[in-house]
Amino acid sequence: MASPNSAHTARADNSAAPPPPRPLDAVRAQRPPPPESAESVWLRRLAILSFWAVVVFLGIPIWLKTTAIYRAELPLQTMTDWAEGNVCRPFFPLRIAVEAPIPPEHAQQLIHLTQHTLDSLNEFPAHQLRLQIAESSTLANASQQVVSDGTAIRSDDDDVALRIRLISVETGATPRARLQPYSSTLDIYYSPEQVPPRASSDSPLVGFMAQELHGLFAEEQAQLAWLLSTAPSTDTTKLPPLTHEQLAELQRQSTRALKYAPTYHLTFSLFTPTYTPSAWDIQKALRTYVNPLLHSFAAISNFTIDTQVQLYATFSPSITPPEFSHELNAWTLRKEDLSGFVNAAEWPLSPSIGQGPTVNFVLYVPEQSQSPLIIKENAGTSWLIPQWGGVHILNLGAETVPQGLTTDALAPAMHAFSDQLISLFGLPPAPASLPLRISTLERIRATSLIISTSSTLGALAQVYQKLQSIPVPDNVAQSAALTIANLQQACDSLHQGQFHAALEYARTAQVEAEKAFFERSMVGQVYFPDEHKVAVYLPFLGPVAVPLIMAALKELKAALKRG
Template sequence: MTDKHGDQASPQTLATHADTSNVKKVPPPETPEAIQTRFRVIAAFWAVIIFLGFPIWWKTTSIYRAHLPIQEMVDWADSKACRPVFPLEIHLATPGLQSTEAQHLLRTTQHTLDDLNEFAAHHLRLKLADDHTGEEDVTEDKADTALTVRLLPQEDIAVPRSEIHTDTAQLDVFYPPSQVPAPSSSNPPLSAFIAEELQRLYSEEKATIAHILSGNTAGLDSTSPQVAESISRRLRRSMKYAETYHLSFSLFTPGAEPSSWDIEAAVHEYLSPLLEAFAPISNFTVDTQVQLYATFSPTAPLPEYDETEAAWNLKKEDLSAFINAAEWPLNPSIGNGPTINFILYVPSPSQSPLIVKENRASSWIIPQWGGVFLLNPDLSPKSKSNPAHLSQESLRPAFMTFSHQLLTLLGTPSTPASLPLRLHTLIRMRAAALLLSASSTMGSLARLTESLPSIPIPATVAASVSTTLSHLAATCSNLRDGRFSAALASARIAEAEAERSFFEKSMVGQVYFPDEHKVAVYLPLLGPIGVPLVVGLVKELKRIVASRKARRQAA
């Protein structure tokens, strides 16, 4: 080989050219300005993510959890914050006794009552009716008068006797003048008689409240099995408490008659006084309807004719199929409150009279639903049709029965005979039940928020919880002071607010959106963006570490 001048090239020159052609070309080193630019770009991206993107994401996706007094809520649920007591104030009117005799009778009777009482949460407090101490106190601060006992001397009797007023909260005790207790007597017969009568009047109430507070009546040795079974049956049949009930009265007949009834006059005459008496406990609305050609269900057993009684009979086991729910227009509920249905059924003349076979009754109660009354009109031998119109007087037996059924469905105790006393008992029962229900709801809400930290707690829930706790405290205080009507009013608010806080829509909806769903949503979005950013950051960190090692070695 020769060079450009024609001379032959040396072997060394050829080797140098071959080595140069085989060496890989190395890019020129980055300038400090390029390195600084790349560092600034990566730092700018991460600065936007850390100082702008992350705070915005945290703010927009974070769950707001208002502060709840968890420990206080748990204390209410565990009955540590309040132990309900029911002190009943009973006024003792003694017009025929001297002041000292009346005071002595009061003390001895109170002592006997305390000895007989087996349920500490429910106790009777006697007070002389003519004792006007504290008369100038505010009305709201006074305890409710549960009962007034009037002691009336009577010459023609040998032993005391009592008589309860059915329309007022008053008990008259007639006693022979010879039984006026002497100042030196420690346990006079008259005191023992009054104490035993009061214990008898409130025995069912004590057992019922004990059942509500503890779930059973085992704590009362004096409660007979019959009373305990009666209380359990009554509680099973009664409706759940509500602030407003809707009463629906329906007239059903399998034919074309009767087609009208004096329902408005009957409700006003026979039912309105009872509804007004219930005003401190619940409110009521009334609606009515008439349904003609209301036949039995095809699957329901038909009545059977009994020749010996000359009547059509319905078997007791067939009563559950009497209501034709598929064709009879019976609304299950109207508005927010529960509906109590009352059915007045007028059978056709071909199946009249219609009665229940086992007890020959013409009415029955459907637990937690309503009542039924079979109205058999008086038909002449030649009459082949029912009357076209039902007068107010003909509706009287049905509405007297409906009134009794309404008391049962609302959970009113069966004793004593005085309706005001039974309604006072119902007020105390409802206050105790609502107090326990609202307290239990607070405990459930506390456990829910503790076990599910991912659900939000809106400010409305915190406000409802605060309102519930304050009214629970007011209920407990009013019960302790004997203001049972005020206690029921506070307990109603506490129960409503507790239910509102527990069933908050925004809070319950978040329960079904766990963290796994969030990961499944974010990964497809953040993966393509996050990988280049993380890789660039790692390379830049490696470069900075390598440059620092090189400077250290050079130094």
């Protein structure tokens, strides 16, 4: 049995024994790494710096150069001024030539007093009627008469808005006037005693001429005032007041009329629910009834014409079929079904035929069993579809429907189409002279083009300023410059009374403005936001940028720790 002393000795020996050996990895982990030489530190820093130098001085410049968006300089302030109406204030000096077979001094006195009376009646300062003596062989001195401003108007001057012929008569009520329906000429009949040697302001001829001229151009003044009231920076106090009835009528005309275009395509279509008539003498009918009207509109727009015949054309299923009225002894269509009369799903009426907007004129010949076919509410046979065209129903009576329609048979339809064409082009309803109404439309179109083109310039300036990421090629800047130049020419021509030239310049300006605004390279970038660019570049730049950034941060942290 061991003694207690021996046990104590054994424990003492065990405590003095060395610890067991540890693994080699643990020993190496506690051993500090050898100190890095300064040469290796600078070598690593130079390597990182070289990568950053390649990125900063080579990669980024190349990336910016290859992805740079070229933006041509635009005259933004000038474009904005046009859009805000600060450049051009429309002014309409209408020149009126007066042919007076009286001594020159009497004619000058008569025109001076008439002008004074006319100015007192005018409530539209921007619309001025300027009376001048016409150069005519019927005048007293035969060659040329000069008025107070030192000018005279030739009888064949294209810029003359109206010609007044004073005609002395011995019989009938005087003074009286007669406006030529197919000429810009107003004949005023007077008796010799109404033009004394020294005309006075209370002369009946002076007041009659002033009132007659004021009434002739009242419709034009109302339309121009309504048009200018929609333009920016317009002083409405200088516009003539319009009644609620006038405003409603002007709004209705605007809703019905087509938007202006340099070229229109007219399509004349013959539709019938049977196999007859299968032909029509449309070319001769157009030459006889429609072409003279189109020739009158040639100064405003150009026209192309197309014709077609469609057999077995059925009604649209969306309308109520014609019903027979014993009271009217005719087949009737309800007024609410007229808008759906044209079977757009089956009738070949494409709106994109030709160079410009298509204006459709439909001639419908009902079958013999449903003839005559009229509108129930007003017994009419034609109606207008706003901003689209017109429809006319040709009832041939109880006789057998012919295989072909002659020019005489087409006459009612051609007259209806001519009236519808006049309404669709926005021709004013007054005065009774067609050339005067067309010249009024010319001034309205020129003014509306100046306003709309100026608005397009303003929209282009806003797009340029707000969308910095879209490219702007040089041709956009060139078109903008041409637009501004033509707008200025149009405005100057308007102020000089050269309305045909003003319309031509305004039309050119509109074409250039739309060409600039709808530039293909610009439109393609409008809907490409910056988020898309990040989504494209991130997969390429991320794997390269992360190691470079982490290495730079690690080296910066080590340098701060050493310091």
